[in-house]
Amino acid sequence: MSATVENPILRGFSPDPSLLKVGGDYYLATSTFEWWPGVEIYHSVDLVNWTLVAEPLNDPARVDLRGVYDSGAIWAPHLSYAEDQFWLVYTIVKSATAFKDTLNYVITSPSITGPWSKPTFISASGFDPALFHDDDGRHYFMNMLFDHRLDHPGFAGVVMQEFDAKTKSLIGQRRRFFPGTSLGVCEGPQIMKRNGWYYLLCAAGGTGYSHASTVARSRNIWGPYVLSPWQPLISTKYHDDLPLAKAGHACFVPGPNGDWYIVFLCARPLTPHGNNPLGRETGIQPLVWEDDWPHLANGTHLPDQTVTIASAPATAVQVLDHSQAIVFDQPSLPASLKTLRQPLGERASLTARPGWLRLYGRESLSSLDAQTLLARRWQSVQFTAETCVDFTPTSFQQLAGLVLYYDTANWAYLHLSYDEELHSRYLQLEVADCGKFSYLSEHLPIRFTGPVALRVQVDREVARFAYRQAGAAQWQVLATPYAADHLSDDHIKANGKLAFTGAMVGICTQDMDQHRSHADFQYFNYQED
Template sequence: MSTKIMADIQIQNPILPGFNPDPSICRVGNDYYIATSTFEWYPGVQIHHSTDLVNWTLIARPLNRPDLLDMRGNPDSCGIWAPCLTHSDGRFYLVYTDVKRHSGDAKDVHNYITTCEKIDGDWSAPIYINSSGFDPSLFHDDDGRKWFVNMLWDYRPGKPKFGGIVLQELDAKSLKPFGPVRNIFHGSELGMEEGPHLYKRNGYYYLLTAEGGTEYNHASTLARSRDIAGPYELHPLTHIVTSRSNPQAHLQRAGHGDWVETLEGETFFVHLCSRPLRNRGRSPLGRETAIQRLEWRDDGWPWPLEGDPTPRVEVAPPTGLDVSRTPQPREQHCDFSSSQLPIDFQWLRMPYPEELFSLTERPGYLRLFGRESLGSLFRSALVARRQQALCYTATTTLEFEPEHFQQMAGLVCYYNSRKYHYLYVSHDEQLGRCLAIMSCEGDANGHARYPLGESPIALPDGPIRLRADVQFEHLYFSYALSNDDWRRLPFKLEYSWLSDEAGTGAGNNFTGAFVGMAAQDLAGTAQPADFADFHYQELS
């Protein structure tokens, strides 16, 4: 390894652009791994890998079997919350929550641990831990003991819903919990304490939490104690990373995070953030992952650089590395010639993907089987990838012959079951095969507007190309027949609806915008739709 560092290379934030919240980081030798939340998207948990903290590659989604994860029926923004990835005893440990309900007073949250020797291997059957709250974390103490922490949810009237951080010991071999459950931390005055992680250094236990809710009041709060059970004293700054007092900061909503030490002993802190549209205050990219440097001072506390908790857009990489940067912006072209779906793509909730799509039934095509509506929480034939830049173009070529109006397929810009813009091919009794737009803009009951315009557009038989052009808050749909030029439809759609902040109940939205392919058959006959390609090109 070179001992030279290239002075012109900086870590550019966010390091994991697009919907990648609640990062948990660990190092194994020279390798760094970050696990992030995936909510209702399947398979569960994204894991990225890096050797320099500058360049990151998506390498695995471990929760890929029914015994590990089945989210059929999970509401929007439920599913996988805040995983914790650690490495000890020659194994990776992944702690995760499957949230079955998060609205109302009570939350149905179930916490599990799975392990694996290889980060991209077959993970063990899950071990159930508890359901007392979300954001669980596992700490491996230097005496060999293992400790489990999570926030405590209190549904009782008149009580703070965020009831503190609770601690329980796990058997080191079976990972089963035993002994008392102790409430060790009630947060700062900001409140809403969640996302706990424990560390140990020079005889102190450090407890990192997220506070203030995961919106614009969010913050990372640090405390320490000589005893793992407390009491914990707050950091002199209280919040070591936050944007809450700096509305002009490029990275907003900074908070929930985790830290890691390099081989050289430097400390880096990863945290969620967002980049809202400047003229809308909405974040189609969702909550992303950024990284900051921390420096340990003589007082035994880690501090943000210059004592300023505001997250920086550029950060110096680890010393001692010869660093280069992966070219940006991103471009992806898929011809679906492989029998495996490209790793950038996910689908919704379903642990049995063969019921939704096939890459082998018609080789060279992604075949979607028409299933339930875009508002379904059970079986949606929708395969999509994250939006990772504020401006992009996505295109696909569709072969689809619907027989009646209940069958449709096309290109969709999707946030959740109540927020999407859909360019689709269907059938009309007067027009025959036709093209239309369906939009759902955050209606509480999922009511959509369709078709936009006076009527659908009649189409001849044969392949059709579909295109979405996203320019910050605007979306334009286009189509082309055979080798004809693109024909832009005369609608400027409000794209910012596809964000955490927009629509009824927006305070309970936690994901981000996707773009991809979908097919519905509301008659239940599973009419197939074949997609020959998919192209995604970032413009910023």
């Protein structure tokens, strides 16, 4: 029994994996940042194919992300199981200056699909929280410690405190029990226990090309912890030519037959140390134990693009093509479509015009509050996305169309609007690049009435937009291509701002006047090449 897997196993913007085994089931939680619903939890029985089964932060009355900055909001969830229920801890990050407001919460559920409890605040001393449930019935809460003092390192090691599972509150004294390693930027702590050893797994080196994971062990949960001779456990820091880069932020669990596996954060840059619009993804690697130390089964700290899952049935075939054709004739929207910071609620209707999705315009693509936008992650750097929109604007402040989106300061938007001098609809491609706005097309009057089909073809570094009258045979391709690789944390970081998500493609509408106009979308197709 075995199956071959191509990394990554979660493709496109799926960072900070937290892996949990309960019986014969595996659950994998990932970060969602400002995208709604918050936290994605995937399920697998074979470690080969993963199905989204839960998005537990889905109630705006309990989780308020309005106004939270780009790449803030929900960071690094940690999933665990104890006392016949699932435990999920996560951070909502609300500021990013010399200070970080990092609010850590816990929710629980008897089932992975919910219902999940109301969030309980635990602490705000740092981000990347985790719970450890010891076999003596005690529980512990840990996170990286953030130090705002200007004359101290911001990443100040790992702190831990005993946790009362009944009251969901901290008890005893907080202790700083691990300072980090020479790789720096110690974060993402989590503890597991095996053969009487406590193993502390941490991320290190930041989120870029120096990223790594380290492991240390102790006979006492409070330490002292001794670093592994396999240091780092996983990293691509010293290698420029691998298909997987930025490896780190890991988590490991046993397989069903005595085998072990590690899931880890990784990325697939278009060029060595270049831009990566797919963002940080999740990979898997076999793990072995030697002298009670874990290390990669390949004998190095480098992840493989192709791995063998020894315990998986040979019939398990990995799904690598994530193409999707969405028609809006169902009672609900597919889970692949995400919104920003809150659900659309009454801004979207599947019944106002049967067979179409009606979106009501609200705020601009620069808004940190009520955008009317639905988007899905890129899962390949070669794809075509297409939609058909029926939209009759009456003001230049009303827009609707097709968008490639990273965050409020980075996007490319082919939109319909209204020219009040020509008394005509028009199309135009506008882009935002690190907060600088420009047009990449002429002002294109649309003389026909009725729906307009919009398309974008992404081919690695280049995207080309096109349009046509609905039903027409010929696409009109816009002359100027768009630099699609600019929708990446690498490009944004090179221009002075940190970013942690990934590129999305979607449909949206705005009414920056009276918030009354609407646009109807007939379909939204995503086809990987």
